[in-house]
Amino acid sequence: MKPNFSLRLRVFNLNFWGILYWSKHRVDRLQRLGDFLNIESFDLALLEEVWSEQDFESLRQKLLPTYPAAHYFRRGCRRAGLSSREKKHPIQELTQHVYTLNGYPYMIHHGDWFSGKAVGLVVLHLSGLVFNAYVTHLHAEYNRQKDIYLAHRVAQAWELAQFIHHTSKRADVVLLCGDLNLHPKDLGCRLLKEWTGLQDAYLETQDFRGCDEGCTMVPQNCYVNQQELEPYPSGIRIDYVLYKAVSGIYISCKTLKTTTGHDPHNGTPFSDHEALMATLYVRHSPPQHSPSPTHGPAEVSPLITVLKEAWTELGLGMAQAHWWAAFASCVIGLGLLLLVLLCALVAGGQTGEVTWLLLSPSVGLVLGAGAVYLFHMKEIKGLCKAQAELQHVLRRAKEAQDLSVVSQPAQQEDRA
């Protein structure tokens, strides 16, 4: 018997790679993306890395008849929330959360700290249901073997999970799209899924059409840095469509498509990332055989495992931050010592060129190292805060597990 679906939702997600003066063929790609979105008329289109507000504005104007509602989240995570389904303004509420930790300001060549990273939320009312749609972009991974940003990315994944957990309590359906910069089995990804209960459209879909293993950065894409993808012949999967529904509502992914290294007309791609296009079905009654098992005592264990892992990773990040703070303290001390020495020389009348030359750099050294010290102290506090929250959830998860261990033999005895 064909299930009686009440709502079909077509969702589009793309990291657009729209960095001004850097990303190739930006204007042309934006033009073609606009045409494609207009033709396809998705219910919800979510974009990351639309860096320029002018680009967003021109896209908004172009899409206005098909997508009447749009919002641009400032701070790194740029997003367009566009809906064509409802005639009335469907965006009921919106807000965003900027991640506490996001790399280091002195890593100028990576630039994540400067762009900022955040998660945006729009609350939509569609067919009487409350939809919480989240869009995000986490810190990039530059070196998988020696990833100095791992603790920050885990902290961001945890903040994202907490933000979703605390802001979706009255939502019927939760949808998260974005470039997580996390491979499917990475700690951050597992942490996010375990704590929020979100399901991965690629793993759950009944019909997938796209790149091998659902990859969203593939060597076939002409904008991709081929050297970076060398260890991954099929590419990597770092962009996601994740979803969940609360009790009484059931959500499933009918189809998931990705572009395959070029645009849908075999032209140059829309971006260096592949686009994700999911068709979700939402209905009021639960199915006869739900693919998502209900949360219960048996599921506590993987949550505890991943919480412990994350706790350890944040601890390693903290140790590293402590080391940098200590190093900066030593440099401050050295700079002050040098300053005292130079002042003594100046006071003694020895004002040679070298003395003058060294005076200003010494002041600079003290100030620079002071800034580095302050930054890493703030980093320690941020990591510490995430660890404290993790620890609290871990404690409660363990209590729940212990309780189920105690109650299960009792139930067995009852049955006997």
Add this chain to the structure above:
Amino acid sequence: MKPNFSLRLRVFNLNFWGILYWSKHRVDRLQRLGDFLNIESFDLALLEEVWSEQDFESLRQKLLPTYPAAHYFRRGCRRAGLSSREKKHPIQELTQHVYTLNGYPYMIHHGDWFSGKAVGLVVLHLSGLVFNAYVTHLHAEYNRQKDIYLAHRVAQAWELAQFIHHTSKRADVVLLCGDLNLHPKDLGCRLLKEWTGLQDAYLETQDFRGCDEGCTMVPQNCYVNQQELEPYPSGIRIDYVLYKAVSGIYISCKTLKTTTGHDPHNGTPFSDHEALMATLYVRHSPPQHSPSPTHGPAEVSPLITVLKEAWTELGLGMAQAHWWAAFASCVIGLGLLLLVLLCALVAGGQTGEVTWLLLSPSVGLVLGAGAVYLFHMKEIKGLCKAQAELQHVLRRAKEAQDLSVVSQPAQQEDRA
């Protein structure tokens, strides 16, 4: 007929003023505060400005038998969430949100930027009800006539209101305590109350005992800077207990007490702020004559007014930030010009002492002004983000008002 209350909640709030090496008699005050909290055995004690984690830990140890659950929020807003009512661990969940904007790093003598400001949330389950308890501390006001932090404080009040709005959707009772650094009629305070629907315990209480006009910083307090309070002979009210309950639940404030410039035994005060002690009653059924009118079309208007005011204030803040960014750009240009000139002199063999002396400060100037430029660009983005959210709420509030204007004459016609 005496109403049948189901739950009595005694709440304590204090900005403890516990800055290491700065706040007078810190250790002694902490000791006496601990004794007082143990004797009084509140259901919930919330503290701000417990700067040192060691202080928190010693307080936690001292209060352990009376207050089994405690949490310390790092990042400026230091808080102890302590409960004596429930034997079992009553803190179900916890998280915090760090405010995007919080003053300027180069205002070292004010120090707010360095300490960080945040709002902490603990979710408690008491007598089958979900309690969301928030604690916060907003940016200080140093000059009321020429307040350079006004836009930041308004943005913080908005972020606080949004955080409460989005995280309390399944709460039965919402409680916000803290040092808002806002007078009762200040824009930030009105914005917070209008958007969240929170009620002020001082205005709603049936019985108030404490300082005149409910002030929480008074000239009688020996730790208060008397000069700062000169324009306010009675003092100022900047610390609050705010609350609300959702439909089906009713909350009222039976008594509100403050300390009056000294501790409850007429000794030296606990802090430079006065402590707030509220007794709240929560019951399941609504009262016959509720003091809080239900939200309806008639209430849309004050919300619109305050949203417009906040929007304008953030706009002024943005103009100021744009000015600073432009000024920093000019300084960068000047520094670069000086550098080019000095390099030309060095290349020409004119390496006098003055040339060497000026070389490093020029580099410093460019780097320093670059940092100022970056900071103010981030500030603009933060203000812009808050303005966009305000604008969205404003648009929807106006739509709701227009709808009520249209529907009211129709209702009158129906009645006729």
